[in-house]
Amino acid sequence: MQDADITIIGAGVIGLAIAAEIARPDLSIFILEKNHTHGGGISSRNSEVIHGGIYYPEGSLKASLCVVGNRILYELAAKNKIPHKKTGKLIVAVKEEEDEDLERLYNNGKGNGVTSLELISKKQISDMEPNVQAQAALYSADTGIISAHYLMNYFLAKALNNKAHIVYQTKVVRIEKESGHYRIFTQNTKDEYFEFSSAVVINAAGLESDTIANMTGNNYQLHYCKGDYCSVSGIKKGIVQRLIYPVVAKKHIGLGVHLTMDLNERFKLGPDTTYIDRIEDYNVASEKAKIFFQSASQFLPFLKKENVHPDMSGIRPKLQGPDDDFRDFIIKEDFSGFINLVGIESPGMTASPAIAQYVRKMLK
Numbered sequence: 001m002q003d004a005d006i007t008i009i010g011a012g013v014i015g016l017a018i019a020a021e022i023a024r025p026d027l028s029i030f031i032l033e034k035n036h037t038h039g040g041g042i043s044s045r046n047s048e049v050i051h052g053g054i055y056y057p058e059g060s061l062k063a064s065l066c067v068v069g070n071r072i073l074y075e076l077a078a079k080n081k082i083p084h085k086k087t088g089k090l091i092v093a094v095k096e097e098e099d100e101d102l103e104r105l106y107n108n109g110k111g112n113g114v115t116s117l118e119l120i121s122k123k124q125i126s127d128m129e130p131n132v133q134a135q136a137a138l139y140s141a142d143t144g145i146i147s148a149h150y151l152m153n154y155f156l157a158k159a160l161n162n163k164a165h166i167v168y169q170t171k172v173v174r175i176e177k178e179s180g181h182y183r184i185f186t187q188n189t190k191d192e193y194f195e196f197s198s199a200v201v202i203n204a205a206g207l208e209s210d211t212i213a214n215m216t217g218n219n220y221q222l223h224y225c226k227g228d229y230c231s232v233s234g235i236k237k238g239i240v241q242r243l244i245y246p247v248v249a250k251k252h253i254g255l256g257v258h259l260t261m262d263l264n265e266r267f268k269l270g271p272d273t274t275y276i277d278r279i280e281d282y283n284v285a286s287e288k289a290k291i292f293f294q295s296a297s298q299f300l301p302f303l304k305k306e307n308v309h310p311d312m313s314g315i316r317p318k319l320q321g322p323d324d325d326f327r328d329f330i331i332k333e334d335f336s337g338f339i340n341l342v343g344i345e346s347p348g349m350t351a352s353p354a355i356a357q358y359v360r361k362m363l364k
């Protein structure tokens, strides 16, 4: 007899979306979180963009779950009053050589099932965004922004209403496979140890998802890839209405230093991409302001150096090392009843409700 039917490790947007999707009063579901509250990991250090699904290779989980997640997120945000806005997004070409990259992205997005894409001219750009300088662009009408915290609160409330339990300040330190269930060993912040058994384990531990997966004999390795942001101040509210991204090379490490805004219309630039050692260092170097200014002022000519300030950062849990090609999300039942979600980097938040449905189907 096991103590829990299902244990979800990690209360970020992925673990919470899964809990919301699968919780039922007749199941005992425990969400274990090492921090004192939910959503303090990767999920609170991102751009809060509802991505369209343009960049990822056709047939990948990143592409398909992003496209489905985009649709579900708008529906559930509207229905449940989660603050969000369908801003739209322009991927801008500043040099003629970049035109073919726009076309490549257009075709890739279409192949992924993104319906609302349009290649637009310099004239159309200046009609839409008179303060943006570019000679061609790819317009994605279905890109937007959402409050990640409201979204996570919604998922958690739905899970708790369906009788799931969340346990904070409880770190999973060891897992052993026993007959028909898993033995989970935890440590709390007072250094107290506790163990229990669970029929099913769902590993949604973000930056530690490889460590958790490897406790039962897998061999995953995440690379930490930091993304710094700079805030933008001293410019007119509404000077730009849409999210503005540069064209990026094919390698899928990041999306280039871009301009996004939050729901209070505060602008920010970033994130960039820097592979780092395996430590959660969120410091943003002061020289980033100059670097970000130089890249963004190519398409935002109104920007002045003094508008840009070092701000926050986040860390991507990447399966793709610095010299590797594209790596997809891993969502896999590696051992019977043990589902690992590893490498859930962007577009993980957008994809979260679709990932949750995908995991529910794996449980049947």
Ligand SMILES: Cc1cc2nc3c(=O)[nH]c(=O)nc-3n(C[C@H](O)[C@H](O)[C@H](O)COP(=O)(O)OP(=O)(O)OC[C@H]3O[C@@H](n4cnc5c(N)ncnc54)[C@H](O)[C@@H]3O)c2cc1C
Residues within 6 Å of the ligand: 009, 010, 011, 012, 013, 014, 015, 032, 033, 034, 035, 038, 039, 040, 041, 042, 043, 044, 045, 046, 047, 048, 049, 050, 051, 170, 171, 172, 173, 204, 205, 206, 207, 208, 209, 212, 226, 227, 271, 313, 314, 315, 316, 317, 344, 345, 346, 347, 348, 349, 350, 351
């Ligand atoms: C810079 C940046 C920008 C991004 N921008 C976007 C974007 O605009 N749009 C988008 O869709 N996606 C974006 N993403 C991706 C998105 O944020 C992630 O895919 C998503 O937040 C991952 O959620 P998670 O639940 O897997 O991880 P987390 O939010 O990190 O949750 C994992 C949880 O597990 C807990 N945990 C870890 N180890 C243990 C343990 N041993 N025991 C118990 N608990 C444990 C952690 O404390 C944490 O709370 C971005 C990511 C980054 C880094």
